[in-house]
Amino acid sequence: MRIATLTSGGDCPGLNAVIRGIVRTASAEFGSTVVGYQDGWQGLLEDKRVQLYDDENIDRILLRGGTILGTGRLHPDKFRAGIDRVKANLADAGIDALIPIGGEGTLKGAKWLADNGVPVVGVPKTIDNDVNNTDYTFGFDTAVSVATDAIDRLHTTAESHNRVMIVEVMGRHVGWIALHAGMAGGAHYTVIPEVPFDIAEIAKAMERRFQLGEKYGIIVVAEGATPKEGTMNVSEGEVDQFGHRTFTGMGQQIADEIHQRLGQDVRTTVLGHIQRGGTPTAFDRVLATRYGVRAARACHEGDFGSCVALHGENIEMIRLDDAVDTLKQVPVQRYHTAQAMFG
Amino acid sequence: MRIATLTSGGDCPGLNAVIRGIVRTASAEFGSTVVGYQDGWQGLLEDKRVQLYDDENIDRILLRGGTILGTGRLHPDKFRAGIDRVKANLADAGIDALIPIGGEGTLKGAKWLADNGVPVVGVPKTIDNDVNNTDYTFGFDTAVSVATDAIDRLHTTAESHNRVMIVEVMGRHVGWIALHAGMAGGAHYTVIPEVPFDIAEIAKAMERRFQLGEKYGIIVVAEGATPKEGTMNVSEGEVDQFGHRTFTGMGQQIADEIHQRLGQDVRTTVLGHIQRGGTPTAFDRVLATRYGVRAARACHEGDFGSCVALHGENIEMIRLDDAVDTLKQVPVQRYHTAQAMFG
Amino acid sequence: MRIATLTSGGDCPGLNAVIRGIVRTASAEFGSTVVGYQDGWQGLLEDKRVQLYDDENIDRILLRGGTILGTGRLHPDKFRAGIDRVKANLADAGIDALIPIGGEGTLKGAKWLADNGVPVVGVPKTIDNDVNNTDYTFGFDTAVSVATDAIDRLHTTAESHNRVMIVEVMGRHVGWIALHAGMAGGAHYTVIPEVPFDIAEIAKAMERRFQLGEKYGIIVVAEGATPKEGTMNVSEGEVDQFGHRTFTGMGQQIADEIHQRLGQDVRTTVLGHIQRGGTPTAFDRVLATRYGVRAARACHEGDFGSCVALHGENIEMIRLDDAVDTLKQVPVQRYHTAQAMFG
Amino acid sequence: MRIATLTSGGDCPGLNAVIRGIVRTASAEFGSTVVGYQDGWQGLLEDKRVQLYDDENIDRILLRGGTILGTGRLHPDKFRAGIDRVKANLADAGIDALIPIGGEGTLKGAKWLADNGVPVVGVPKTIDNDVNNTDYTFGFDTAVSVATDAIDRLHTTAESHNRVMIVEVMGRHVGWIALHAGMAGGAHYTVIPEVPFDIAEIAKAMERRFQLGEKYGIIVVAEGATPKEGTMNVSEGEVDQFGHRTFTGMGQQIADEIHQRLGQDVRTTVLGHIQRGGTPTAFDRVLATRYGVRAARACHEGDFGSCVALHGENIEMIRLDDAVDTLKQVPVQRYHTAQAMFG
Missing domain, CATH: 3.40.50.460 (Phosphofructokinase domain)
Incomplete structure (x- = not known):
C-alpha cells in the first residue's frame, strides 16, 4: 500500500510524532510506503511531495516541534476547485490512502474529499483542544x-x-x-x-x-x-x-x-x-505517536472517511462527520468550578 | 461540615494540589473546614492532626511536590485493630467525612473503613497509574x-x-x-x-x-x-x-x-x-486539583464509600469496590503496538 | 553584630538566595542576627522591618524567585532628604551594618550612604548584567x-x-x-x-x-x-x-x-x-549565595563602602566607587564576533 | 586554510557547539574549510574523516548533546606509536591545523603532538571542570x-x-x-x-x-x-x-x-x-561557541601549541603546558565556606 500524508493549518508540537508513527507503522507492520505532501493542501495541488523512509532520520523527528513537511493555509474554494488535479496527482503518485493532519478546517476538507471519493483518514490537530468528539488533541x-x-x-x-x-x-x-x-x-x-x-x-x-x-x-x-x-x-x-x-x-x-x-x-x-513551538511534552509525544499508528492501521483496514480520536485510554475511530462543524467548548459548569479555585 | 484528609503510601507529585483543592472547595463552596492527619493512617490512630486554612499558605502548595501532611505505611492488621480508636478520634474531632488519598492499599483500607461505618471518599494516588477504573492518576x-x-x-x-x-x-x-x-x-x-x-x-x-x-x-x-x-x-x-x-x-x-x-x-x-519528587506537571496539577474539588463535593453530597476517577474528560464518582482488588495492567495488545514503534 | 539588608529596584531571580546567604553566614559563622527592611529604601525610611531567622523558612527561599522582602523604587532626592530618619532608624534598631542589594541606582544610593557615615556593603543585582567591574550578576x-x-x-x-x-x-x-x-x-x-x-x-x-x-x-x-x-x-x-x-x-x-x-x-x-521571574538557574543560585556569604563576611571584617563582585572564579570586594557611574556595555568587538555566528 | 577537529574522551554537552563555532568562523571569517576526524584519536590514526560544511546541518547541532563526530579513548602509547601515520594522514588530507577537543588526557596528547611538530590548538572539555587555568569548561x-x-x-x-x-x-x-x-x-x-x-x-x-x-x-x-x-x-x-x-x-x-x-x-x-547527555544549557552553548570561534581564529593567527581558556569575561589563549599535568581542584577554603551553608 502507498500512503500519503500532509500537515495543514497552524503548526503544533507533535505533528512530527504523528508522521513518524504513520511511517514506522506502515513500514514495520504492513511493508507499506509513505510519501509526504509539503506545505499542506497547496502541496497536494502542486504535487510537491517527498518520500518518507523508515530510517534514523524519521526516528529523530519525534522530539522536534513544527512539521518537517511544512504547512500552509488554503482557501476552501481554491481547494475544491482543484479536486480534479488532486485526484490526478494522487493517482499519478499511486496513492492508496491520504492522511491529512489538521484542525477543524482541515478535517472539513478531508470530509469533503472523502465525500468525493478520495480514501481519507483524518488526524485531528489543534493546540486549542477544540476538535469535537476527542478528549485531547496533541499540542x-x-x-x-x-x-x-x-x-x-x-x-x-x-x-x-x-x-x-x-x-x-x-x-x-x-x-x-x-x-x-x-x-x-x-x-x-x-x-x-x-x-x-x-x-x-x-x-x-x-x-x-x-x-x-x-x-x-x-x-x-x-x-x-x-x-x-x-x-x-x-x-x-x-x-x-x-x-x-x-x-x-x-x-x-x-x-x-x-x-x-x-x-x-x-x-x-x-x-x-x-x-506552539518546540519539543512536545511526553504526553503529547505519546498521544501523537498513537494517533499516527492508528491512522496507518485504519488505512490498511480500509476504514476511510474516518478520523482518529482519544476516548479515555483508547484511540478509537470516529466518522469525520462527528469531528467537524462544532467546536468543543469549555462547559460553563466546568468554568465556574475552576473559577472557585481561582479566588 | 468538618472534613478530614490524609495521605498514605509513597509520595507523589500532586498530593498537595489535591489537599488544596479539598480545602478551597470546602471553604469557598460550602463554608466547611478541613483538618489533615499527619503521616498517613498512623496519624489518624495517634490523633496527630493540623487545621488546614484556606489562605495564602494553602495556595502556595500547588507547585510543591511531596505532601505537607507527611505520609507513611501501616500494616493493615494494625490499622484494623485500631478501628475503635480511629472512630473515637474522628468523633472527638467532630469529623463528618474522611478523604484518604492513596494507592490500592490505602483505598482498600478506605473501603474497609466505609464498610465499618466511617463516611469515606477515596482519592486514588499512584505514580504507577495502576488503580483500576480510572484513566489516569496524578503523579x-x-x-x-x-x-x-x-x-x-x-x-x-x-x-x-x-x-x-x-x-x-x-x-x-x-x-x-x-x-x-x-x-x-x-x-x-x-x-x-x-x-x-x-x-x-x-x-x-x-x-x-x-x-x-x-x-x-x-x-x-x-x-x-x-x-x-x-x-x-x-x-x-x-x-x-x-x-x-x-x-x-x-x-x-x-x-x-x-x-x-x-x-x-x-x-x-x-x-x-x-x-516521584518535585513540582508536578501542568497535567498533574489540573488532574489533582479536580480530584480534590470533586472529593470535597462528594462529601457534601453524602456520596460515601466512593472514590473519584477520571473518565475521558470528566471526573466521576465510582464505588471503592471498583477501584480495588485488581491492578490496572498494560494490555498486552497495547504493549505489542508500542514495541513495533521501538524497533 | 546586627546586620540589615534590603532589596531595591526591579526583582531578579537570586535575590532570595543572597538574603539566605547573608542570614546563614551571619548566624553560623558569627552568631550575628539579621533584619530585613521591606519594599526597598522606602521601608528603611518608614522603618518597616522583619527579623530574619536562620531556620527552615530561610532555607526554602533558595529556589524562590522574586524577593521575600518586597522591593520598590524611590526617587534619590526623597531618599537623600530622609538621611536623618534613615540614620535614626538604623540606630534605634541597633543596626551595625547595612547590605543593600540592587542595581546601579541602588549602589549609587549605597555609596552616598557610605559617604554619609553609614556602614554599607553593596551587592550588585541586575538582570541586564550591566554593573561595572563584575563578570556576572545573578539573574x-x-x-x-x-x-x-x-x-x-x-x-x-x-x-x-x-x-x-x-x-x-x-x-x-x-x-x-x-x-x-x-x-x-x-x-x-x-x-x-x-x-x-x-x-x-x-x-x-x-x-x-x-x-x-x-x-x-x-x-x-x-x-x-x-x-x-x-x-x-x-x-x-x-x-x-x-x-x-x-x-x-x-x-x-x-x-x-x-x-x-x-x-x-x-x-x-x-x-x-x-x-525576570521564577526559580533561578543553578548558576544564579550559586552566584547569589556566594555574594550573600561574602557580603556578610565583609560586614564582620569592617570592610564598608564596598561591594561584592565576581572576578573569574572568585568573589572579591571592590569599592562602591568602582561599581557605579558607568554601565558595563557589550564591547563592539564582541558583538561583531557574535554576529558572524548569527549569519 | 584547512582545519581538522576531533573530539576525544567522554562526551560532554557543548561539543557540537564548539564544532559549529569552528566551522562557521573558519568559513565566514576566513573562507577556510574544516574536516572532522571520527571517534577521537583513533579516527585520526585510521584516517576516518568527514567534511564539515557551513550549512543548515551544522547550524542545527548547536542544541544537540553528544558529538556528531563520535568519540573514543586511546591508550597514549598506541597514540604515540602512531605518530608517523598521524602526520602522514594530516599531510595527505592537506590539513594545516588540528583542533583536538578533550579533557586533560586529550590536551596532554595535543601538547605531545605540538612538541612533535603538529600545528595544534586545544579546546578544553570536561564535565568535571578540572582543567587547569580556565575558569569554566563547557558541559x-x-x-x-x-x-x-x-x-x-x-x-x-x-x-x-x-x-x-x-x-x-x-x-x-x-x-x-x-x-x-x-x-x-x-x-x-x-x-x-x-x-x-x-x-x-x-x-x-x-x-x-x-x-x-x-x-x-x-x-x-x-x-x-x-x-x-x-x-x-x-x-x-x-x-x-x-x-x-x-x-x-x-x-x-x-x-x-x-x-x-x-x-x-x-x-x-x-x-x-x-x-553528561542532552541539550546544553544556554551558558554552555555560549561558552562552547566562543571556544570554537577563538580556536578557529588562533589557527589562522598561527598561534599553535596553545589552548583556549575562559578568564573572567574573556576567552584567552594559554599555552598547552599550562593546561595539563595538574587538575584544578576545589580549594579547601571554598569547600568549608560551602559547608557552612549546607548545615
Missing part, C-alpha cells in the same frame, strides 16, 4: 505546559512588586488553554471566550485580594475573550500604512481598565508563539 | 516526564559512545511508566512486568540495529520486569552485615547479559526517586 | 536561559510557516541578554542598544537566508535597540485616555519594516516579565 | 543544572518520608559538580574527593537536623569521595562471571553507614549518565 498539553511555566514565573515577580499581572494565552474561540493553565498555574481569575466577562467583577476579585492582605494577583486571559455587552469599550485598533492593525490585545485592554479602576500597577505578558 | 504524568527527559539526554551520550544504554524506571507490578516513557523517549526496546522478557530477543533487537548501521540502542526496563522462565538466571543479591540486600537491579542484570552476548559497551541508569 | 543567567528556551521553541514554528520571527528581550541600555540568548539560541541576527542598527542590513541578512534556500529567520532584538540615524522612522506611540502610551515596541517596528521590504510573513514575540 | 554548567534539578525533586520526597537522601554525582577526582550542585540544591552536606570525609561527622550533621525538628536531610556525594583513613571500611566490590565488578558506589556505602548509625531511613540516587 494542547505542550501549550498548557509552556503557559503554566510562564505563570509560575510571573507569581514571584508580581508579588515582589505588588502588581496585578495579566497573561494572555492562545484561544481565539475556546478557553481550554486558559482554563487549564489558569488552574495549573494557580491564577486568581481566568477569562475565556465561552463566558463573556464582566470587568467590574474581575476588578472586584483583585480588590478583594488586596483587602485580604494579598500582595498581587494573576489573571489569565484567552486571546478571544470578550466583555459582556455594554460593560467595556473595546478597541479594535487602527490600520497602519502597511495594512497592519496596531491592535491592542484583550489582555492589555483589561489591564488598562483594572489599572484605571484600582489604581494598581498592572502589567501584561502576551505569550504568543512560544506556546 | 504518573510527572514520572513519565522526568523519565522521558532522562531518556532524551541518554540518546546523545549513547550515540557518541556507540553504547547500549539501559534505563530502569519505576513500576514493580505494572509497566505504564516504562511504556509511556519508552514511547515518548523513542526507546528501541521496552520491558514491562506484564510481559516476561526473552533476553535473546532483546539482544537480537540491539544486534539488528548495529547491523543496520545504527550506533546505539536505548532500552527502557520497568523495575519489576521478569524474564521468561528458563531464559535467564536472575540474581536475588546477597544480604550484607546491616541486613541490606546488595541487590543488582533488573536493569543491570539485563545490561550484563547483553554485554556478554554482543560484546557491546552497555551502561545502566537507575532513575529512582527523582521520578 | 542574568536565568533571564538568558528563559529567553533561549523561548528562541528554541520559535525555531520550529518559524520554519514550519516560512516566517521571520522577531524576539524582543530585555535590555534597555545594554545588549547582554540579547547577545547571549541570540548566541545560545542560534539566532540569525541580533540587535543591541550599543550598536545602532541598519534596517536595510537586517533585511538583507534575512533575504540572503531565503535565497540560500533557508525557510526562516530568527532575529533577537533588545528592547533598547535604536536605528542608525536617518535609517528608519521610529514611532513613539500615543498616549491614551488613562495616560498609557500605546507603544509599539522596537521588535514590532522592525517586524513591520522587514515585512514591508521583503513581503515575508514576520511575527513578533515580546518575552517581557517571564525573563 | 559543567549543564551537569550542575541536571544534578540540581534532581536534588530539587528529592527534597520533597525526602521530607514526605522523613528520610536521609543521598545523591551521588559525577566527579572521580574533583568535587566541582558536587560543590555547585550541593550549593544550588540547598543540600545539607556535601562530600568531595579533595577532602576525605569523616562518616561520624556526616552522621552527626544529620542527627543534629533531626534534633532541631527537621524531617529530612540531603547529602551530595561526588563519586570519587573517600573516607579519612581508618574511619570507614570501604567495599571494593566483587568481580562477577562476566568480569563486571558488582561495585557498590560510595553513595550507597555512606547510606548504609548512616542507616546503621542513626537507624534512619536512607535512600540513594545515582545520577549517572544523565549528567
Whole structure:
C-alpha cells in the first residue's frame, strides 16, 4: 500500500510524532510506503511531495516541534476547485490512502474529499483542544505546559512588586488553554471566550485580594475573550500604512481598565508563539505517536472517511462527520468550578 | 461540615494540589473546614492532626511536590485493630467525612473503613497509574516526564559512545511508566512486568540495529520486569552485615547479559526517586486539583464509600469496590503496538 | 553584630538566595542576627522591618524567585532628604551594618550612604548584567536561559510557516541578554542598544537566508535597540485616555519594516516579565549565595563602602566607587564576533 | 586554510557547539574549510574523516548533546606509536591545523603532538571542570543544572518520608559538580574527593537536623569521595562471571553507614549518565561557541601549541603546558565556606 500524508493549518508540537508513527507503522507492520505532501493542501495541488523512509532520520523527528513537511493555509474554494488535479496527482503518485493532519478546517476538507471519493483518514490537530468528539488533541498539553511555566514565573515577580499581572494565552474561540493553565498555574481569575466577562467583577476579585492582605494577583486571559455587552469599550485598533492593525490585545485592554479602576500597577505578558513551538511534552509525544499508528492501521483496514480520536485510554475511530462543524467548548459548569479555585 | 484528609503510601507529585483543592472547595463552596492527619493512617490512630486554612499558605502548595501532611505505611492488621480508636478520634474531632488519598492499599483500607461505618471518599494516588477504573492518576504524568527527559539526554551520550544504554524506571507490578516513557523517549526496546522478557530477543533487537548501521540502542526496563522462565538466571543479591540486600537491579542484570552476548559497551541508569519528587506537571496539577474539588463535593453530597476517577474528560464518582482488588495492567495488545514503534 | 539588608529596584531571580546567604553566614559563622527592611529604601525610611531567622523558612527561599522582602523604587532626592530618619532608624534598631542589594541606582544610593557615615556593603543585582567591574550578576543567567528556551521553541514554528520571527528581550541600555540568548539560541541576527542598527542590513541578512534556500529567520532584538540615524522612522506611540502610551515596541517596528521590504510573513514575540521571574538557574543560585556569604563576611571584617563582585572564579570586594557611574556595555568587538555566528 | 577537529574522551554537552563555532568562523571569517576526524584519536590514526560544511546541518547541532563526530579513548602509547601515520594522514588530507577537543588526557596528547611538530590548538572539555587555568569548561554548567534539578525533586520526597537522601554525582577526582550542585540544591552536606570525609561527622550533621525538628536531610556525594583513613571500611566490590565488578558506589556505602548509625531511613540516587547527555544549557552553548570561534581564529593567527581558556569575561589563549599535568581542584577554603551553608 502507498500512503500519503500532509500537515495543514497552524503548526503544533507533535505533528512530527504523528508522521513518524504513520511511517514506522506502515513500514514495520504492513511493508507499506509513505510519501509526504509539503506545505499542506497547496502541496497536494502542486504535487510537491517527498518520500518518507523508515530510517534514523524519521526516528529523530519525534522530539522536534513544527512539521518537517511544512504547512500552509488554503482557501476552501481554491481547494475544491482543484479536486480534479488532486485526484490526478494522487493517482499519478499511486496513492492508496491520504492522511491529512489538521484542525477543524482541515478535517472539513478531508470530509469533503472523502465525500468525493478520495480514501481519507483524518488526524485531528489543534493546540486549542477544540476538535469535537476527542478528549485531547496533541499540542494542547505542550501549550498548557509552556503557559503554566510562564505563570509560575510571573507569581514571584508580581508579588515582589505588588502588581496585578495579566497573561494572555492562545484561544481565539475556546478557553481550554486558559482554563487549564489558569488552574495549573494557580491564577486568581481566568477569562475565556465561552463566558463573556464582566470587568467590574474581575476588578472586584483583585480588590478583594488586596483587602485580604494579598500582595498581587494573576489573571489569565484567552486571546478571544470578550466583555459582556455594554460593560467595556473595546478597541479594535487602527490600520497602519502597511495594512497592519496596531491592535491592542484583550489582555492589555483589561489591564488598562483594572489599572484605571484600582489604581494598581498592572502589567501584561502576551505569550504568543512560544506556546506552539518546540519539543512536545511526553504526553503529547505519546498521544501523537498513537494517533499516527492508528491512522496507518485504519488505512490498511480500509476504514476511510474516518478520523482518529482519544476516548479515555483508547484511540478509537470516529466518522469525520462527528469531528467537524462544532467546536468543543469549555462547559460553563466546568468554568465556574475552576473559577472557585481561582479566588 | 468538618472534613478530614490524609495521605498514605509513597509520595507523589500532586498530593498537595489535591489537599488544596479539598480545602478551597470546602471553604469557598460550602463554608466547611478541613483538618489533615499527619503521616498517613498512623496519624489518624495517634490523633496527630493540623487545621488546614484556606489562605495564602494553602495556595502556595500547588507547585510543591511531596505532601505537607507527611505520609507513611501501616500494616493493615494494625490499622484494623485500631478501628475503635480511629472512630473515637474522628468523633472527638467532630469529623463528618474522611478523604484518604492513596494507592490500592490505602483505598482498600478506605473501603474497609466505609464498610465499618466511617463516611469515606477515596482519592486514588499512584505514580504507577495502576488503580483500576480510572484513566489516569496524578503523579504518573510527572514520572513519565522526568523519565522521558532522562531518556532524551541518554540518546546523545549513547550515540557518541556507540553504547547500549539501559534505563530502569519505576513500576514493580505494572509497566505504564516504562511504556509511556519508552514511547515518548523513542526507546528501541521496552520491558514491562506484564510481559516476561526473552533476553535473546532483546539482544537480537540491539544486534539488528548495529547491523543496520545504527550506533546505539536505548532500552527502557520497568523495575519489576521478569524474564521468561528458563531464559535467564536472575540474581536475588546477597544480604550484607546491616541486613541490606546488595541487590543488582533488573536493569543491570539485563545490561550484563547483553554485554556478554554482543560484546557491546552497555551502561545502566537507575532513575529512582527523582521520578516521584518535585513540582508536578501542568497535567498533574489540573488532574489533582479536580480530584480534590470533586472529593470535597462528594462529601457534601453524602456520596460515601466512593472514590473519584477520571473518565475521558470528566471526573466521576465510582464505588471503592471498583477501584480495588485488581491492578490496572498494560494490555498486552497495547504493549505489542508500542514495541513495533521501538524497533 | 546586627546586620540589615534590603532589596531595591526591579526583582531578579537570586535575590532570595543572597538574603539566605547573608542570614546563614551571619548566624553560623558569627552568631550575628539579621533584619530585613521591606519594599526597598522606602521601608528603611518608614522603618518597616522583619527579623530574619536562620531556620527552615530561610532555607526554602533558595529556589524562590522574586524577593521575600518586597522591593520598590524611590526617587534619590526623597531618599537623600530622609538621611536623618534613615540614620535614626538604623540606630534605634541597633543596626551595625547595612547590605543593600540592587542595581546601579541602588549602589549609587549605597555609596552616598557610605559617604554619609553609614556602614554599607553593596551587592550588585541586575538582570541586564550591566554593573561595572563584575563578570556576572545573578539573574542574568536565568533571564538568558528563559529567553533561549523561548528562541528554541520559535525555531520550529518559524520554519514550519516560512516566517521571520522577531524576539524582543530585555535590555534597555545594554545588549547582554540579547547577545547571549541570540548566541545560545542560534539566532540569525541580533540587535543591541550599543550598536545602532541598519534596517536595510537586517533585511538583507534575512533575504540572503531565503535565497540560500533557508525557510526562516530568527532575529533577537533588545528592547533598547535604536536605528542608525536617518535609517528608519521610529514611532513613539500615543498616549491614551488613562495616560498609557500605546507603544509599539522596537521588535514590532522592525517586524513591520522587514515585512514591508521583503513581503515575508514576520511575527513578533515580546518575552517581557517571564525573563525576570521564577526559580533561578543553578548558576544564579550559586552566584547569589556566594555574594550573600561574602557580603556578610565583609560586614564582620569592617570592610564598608564596598561591594561584592565576581572576578573569574572568585568573589572579591571592590569599592562602591568602582561599581557605579558607568554601565558595563557589550564591547563592539564582541558583538561583531557574535554576529558572524548569527549569519 | 584547512582545519581538522576531533573530539576525544567522554562526551560532554557543548561539543557540537564548539564544532559549529569552528566551522562557521573558519568559513565566514576566513573562507577556510574544516574536516572532522571520527571517534577521537583513533579516527585520526585510521584516517576516518568527514567534511564539515557551513550549512543548515551544522547550524542545527548547536542544541544537540553528544558529538556528531563520535568519540573514543586511546591508550597514549598506541597514540604515540602512531605518530608517523598521524602526520602522514594530516599531510595527505592537506590539513594545516588540528583542533583536538578533550579533557586533560586529550590536551596532554595535543601538547605531545605540538612538541612533535603538529600545528595544534586545544579546546578544553570536561564535565568535571578540572582543567587547569580556565575558569569554566563547557558541559559543567549543564551537569550542575541536571544534578540540581534532581536534588530539587528529592527534597520533597525526602521530607514526605522523613528520610536521609543521598545523591551521588559525577566527579572521580574533583568535587566541582558536587560543590555547585550541593550549593544550588540547598543540600545539607556535601562530600568531595579533595577532602576525605569523616562518616561520624556526616552522621552527626544529620542527627543534629533531626534534633532541631527537621524531617529530612540531603547529602551530595561526588563519586570519587573517600573516607579519612581508618574511619570507614570501604567495599571494593566483587568481580562477577562476566568480569563486571558488582561495585557498590560510595553513595550507597555512606547510606548504609548512616542507616546503621542513626537507624534512619536512607535512600540513594545515582545520577549517572544523565549528567553528561542532552541539550546544553544556554551558558554552555555560549561558552562552547566562543571556544570554537577563538580556536578557529588562533589557527589562522598561527598561534599553535596553545589552548583556549575562559578568564573572567574573556576567552584567552594559554599555552598547552599550562593546561595539563595538574587538575584544578576545589580549594579547601571554598569547600568549608560551602559547608557552612549546607548545615
